[in-house]
Amino acid sequence: MNTRNLEITVGAFVVLAILAMVMLSLKVSNLASYGAQGNVYEIQAQFENIGGLKVRSPVSAGGVRVGKVADISYNNEQFTAVVTMQLEGAYKFPLDTSASILTAGLLGEQYVGLEPGGDEEYLVQGGEIELTQSALVLERVIGQFLFSKAQEKQGE
Amino acid sequence: MFNWLQSIGHRTFDRFSRVGRGSLFLWQCLLSLTYVFTKPILLIRQLYSVGVQTLLIILVAGLFVGMVLALQAYIVLVDFGAEESISLMVSLSILRELGPVFTGLLFAGRAGSALTAEIGLMKSTEQLSGMEMMAVNPMKYIIAPRFLAGVISVPLLTAIFMAVAVLGGYFVAIEMLGQYEGVFWSQLQIKVDFYEDLMNGMIKSLVFGFVVVWIAVFEGYDCVPTSEGLGQATTRTVVHGSLAVLGLDFLLTALMFNV
Numbered sequence: 001m002n003t004r005n006l007e008i009t010v011g012a013f014v015v016l017a018i019l020a021m022v023m024l025s026l027k028v029s030n031l032a033s034y035g036a037q038g039n040v041y042e043i044q045a046q047f048e049n050i051g052g053l054k055v056r057s058p059v060s061a062g063g064v065r066v067g068k069v070a071d072i073s074y075n076n077e078q079f080t081a082v083v084t085m086q087l088e089g090a091y092k093f094p095l096d097t098s099a100s101i102l103t104a105g106l107l108g109e110q111y112v113g114l115e116p117g118g119d120e121e122y123l124v125q126g127g128e129i130e131l132t133q134s135a136l137v138l139e140r141v142i143g144q145f146l147f148s149k150a151q152e153k154q155g156e
Numbered sequence: 157m158f159n160w161l162q163s164i165g166h167r168t169f170d171r172f173s174r175v176g177r178g179s180l181f182l183w184q185c186l187l188s189l190t191y192v193f194t195k196p197i198l199l200i201r202q203l204y205s206v207g208v209q210t211l212l213i214i215l216v217a218g219l220f221v222g223m224v225l226a227l228q229a230y231i232v233l234v235d236f237g238a239e240e241s242i243s244l245m246v247s248l249s250i251l252r253e254l255g256p257v258f259t260g261l262l263f264a265g266r267a268g269s270a271l272t273a274e275i276g277l278m279k280s281t282e283q284l285s286g287m288e289m290m291a292v293n294p295m296k297y298i299i300a301p302r303f304l305a306g307v308i309s310v311p312l313l314t315a316i317f318m319a320v321a322v323l324g325g326y327f328v329a330i331e332m333l334g335q336y337e338g339v340f341w342s343q344l345q346i347k348v349d350f351y352e353d354l355m356n357g358m359i360k361s362l363v364f365g366f367v368v369v370w371i372a373v374f375e376g377y378d379c380v381p382t383s384e385g386l387g388q389a390t391t392r393t394v395v396h397g398s399l400a401v402l403g404l405d406f407l408l409t410a411l412m413f414n415v
Binding site for chain 1: 203315348353
C-alpha cells in the first residue's frame with residue numbers, strides 16, 4: 001500500500017475515533033450541561049425526608065428540567081436534610097416557590113419539583129426555599145393503606 | 157530432593173530475570189520514543205497495521221455486545237417496570253467496564269499476537285541482529301513505533317467500541333423493543349457523568365493499551381528464536397495480556413469508583 005492511501009486510512013481511523021468520542025461526550029454523557037456552568041445560581045431547601053434523592057438528580061418545574069441537585073447534607077441543629085440545587089440562570093422563580101420531592105413513575109427516579117408562587121421578587125444565588133414537602137416513602141404509604149383497610153374491616 | 161529445590165530456585169531466578177529484562181526493555185523503548193517523532197511515517201505504518209486492521213473486529217464485537225446487553229437489561233428490568241433504564245444499564249456497563257476490557261482483550265488477541273509473531277520472526281531470521289550490524293538500532297526503528305502505535309490505538313479503538321455498543325443498544329431498545337427514543341437519550345444525559353464514567357473508562361483503556369503492547373512487544377523481542385519458541389511467545393502474549401487486562405481492571409475500578 002502506498003504512503004498516501006496509508007495516511008488516508010489512518011486519518012479516517014483517527015477521525016472515526018474522534019467522532020465516537022464527541023458522540024459519547026455530547027450525546028451519552030452530560031458534558032453538554034457543563035457548558036452552562038457559568039450561568040447558574042444555587043439555592044437551598046430543607047426537607048424532613050429526601051427519600052432516594054441523590055446528587056445530580058434533576059430539578060424540574062412543570063415537567064421541564066431547570067437544574068440539578070448539587071449537594072445534599074444534613075443540618076444537625078434542625079435535624080433536616082439540606083438540599084442545594086443548581087438552577088440555570090435563564091430560569092427565575094418567585095421567593096415563595098415551593099419545592100417537593102417527587103417520583104417519576106411508581107418506582108422511578110426521584111427528583112425535586114418546583115412549584116412557583118406569586119411573589120414579585122425572585123430567588124437569587126444563596127436563596128432558600130421555605131415551603132418544602134418531603135419525599136413520599138412507599139413503606140409509609142403502604143402502611144397507611146393497610147391500616148385503613150383493617151379499620152374498614154372492623155367497621156363492617 | 158536437592159534437584160527439586162534447585163529447579164524451584166532456577167525457575168524463581170528465571171521469573172525475576174524476565175521481569176527485570178522486561179522493565180529494562182520498557183525503559184529503553186521509552187527512551188527511543190523520541191526517534192519516532194522525527195520519522196512519523198514509521199508510526200503511521202504501524203498505526204495502520206495495529207489500529208486500522210483491528211477496527212473491524214472492534215466494530216462487530218461492540219455492536220453485538222451493546223445489542224445483547226440491551227436485550228438482557230430489558231428482560232430483567234421489565235419485571236420491575238423499569239425498562240426506561242435500559243440505556244443507563246447498557247451505557248454505564250459499557251463505559252465503565254466492558255468498553256475498555258473488551259477492547260483490551262480483543263486487542264491482545266488480534267494485534268498483540270501479530271506484533272509478537274512479527275518481531276519474534278524478525279529475531280528468528282536474524283533481521284534484528286542484521287540491523288544492529290548495519291548500526292541501525294532495532295529498538296528505535298522496529299520496537300518504538302510499534303509500541304507507540306499500540307498505546308495510541310487502544311484508547312481510540314475503545315472510544316469507537318463504546319460508541320458502537322451504545323448505538324447497538326439503541327437499535328435494540330428502540331427498533332426491536334419499542335422503547336421511546338427521548339427517554340433513552342435523556343436518561344443517559346442525566347445520569348452518565350463525563351469525568352466520572354467516560355474519562356475513567358478512557359484512562360483504563362490507556363493503561364490496558366500500555367500493558368498489552370508492552371507484553372506483546374517484549375515477548376516478541378525476548379522469544380527463543382525457534383519456531384517452537386515463537387509459538388510459545390505468541391501464546392504467552394495472549395494469555396498474559398488478557399490476564400493483565402482483567403486483573404488491572406479490578407484494581408483500577410477499586411481505585412476509581414472508591415467503593
